[in-house]
Amino acid sequence: MLNKSEKLVSLLGGQPVIPVLKIADAKQAVPLARALARGGLPAIEITLRTADALEAIRRVAGEVEEAIVGAGTILDPAQYDAAATAGSRFIVSPGITKELLKASADSDVPFLPGAITPGEIMAGRQAGLTFLKFFPAEQAGGAAFLKALASPIADVKFCPTGGVSAVNARSYLDLPNVICVGGSWVAPDDLVKAGDWGRIEELAREAAGLRKPA
Structure with a gap:
């Protein structure tokens, strides 16, 4: 049986970019997905x-049916539970807390918490999480900082999010400790508001082409 981090990798590792979406109108959700x-x-x-x-x-x-929907910006256990009840298949948080780790331990829905310092990453590792969100990636030192972690904490993998774009995504995806990246550029607010699903599909196809090197 897969542990929760392995389950997360199986859910998210099949694509190089995870779209991070802010949906103001629920009617947009289905055509966008x-x-x-x-x-x-x-x-x-x-x-x-x-x-x-x-x-x-x-x-x-x-x-x-074809979508794998997760919830982000989860800040406390109540939100964790609400998102899981709504149908989220994974939970993402900007940070890592004891309360959220407990909520994760009590839930079947896997958890991707944010971590940027070696101490935060080690805390996640000690809790059994070997796949973490590196957030905010660019502000925390970017690909160079993440590369420096690859040797001392070799068994932890990351999904960098925050300032990641079509321009710099490849610099992260080339790293051995990166599974995928998260970004909002594939579904910008103006295109979502306009309902331009064709252009969003094109942007998604371009992002899907940013495959990790074999």
């Missing part, structure tokens, strides 16, 4: 930064 999946990015993170976020997760989980 379908466009991203058609472009080759079925795994998506819907952040709990809007009032419609949980409803958006519910709709994608219930109506888009």
Whole structure:
């Protein structure tokens, strides 16, 4: 049986970019998820930064069979539980706390907490998490900082998020300790608001082409 970090890798490791989405109108969620999946990015993170976020997760989980929907910006156990109940298949947090680690231990839904310092990363590792979010990636030192962690903490892998774009994604994906990256550039707010699903599908296809080196 896979442990939770291995389960996360199986969910997210099949694509180089995880779209990080802020959905203001739940009606946009299903066509957006379908466009991203058609472009080759079925795994998506819907952040709990809007009032419609949980409803958006519910709709994608219930109506888009090809999607792997997760919840982001989870700050406390109540949000963890609410997101899991809504149908999230993975949970993402900007940081790591004892309370969230306990919520993760009590849940079947795997947890991807953010960590940027060696101490935070080691705390996640000691809790049994060997796949972490590196956030905010660019502000915390970028690919060079993450590369420096690859040798001393070799068994921990990362999904860098925060300032990652089509321009710099490759610098992260080339690292041995990076599984995938998270980014919002594949579904910018203006295209989502306009319902330009065709252009979003194109951006997703371009991002899906950023495969990690063999």
